[in-house]
Amino acid sequence: MSNTNVFGTVVSPIDFSVKLVVFVFQFWSQKQSANILLLERIMAYFQE
DSSP states (O other), X not given: OXXXXXXXXXXXXXXXXXXXXXXXXXXXXXXXXXXXXXXXXXXXXXXX
């Protein structure tokens, strides 16, 4: 029982991280130009 619990707690964050990375990568690919503009606006905001 304890082995399955440890296995579950270890696998879940890894699986979540992989899905998150894939989602962010896909979102970045689709919205790359918009993200670049947003990053430029953020940098300009911090420079002021």
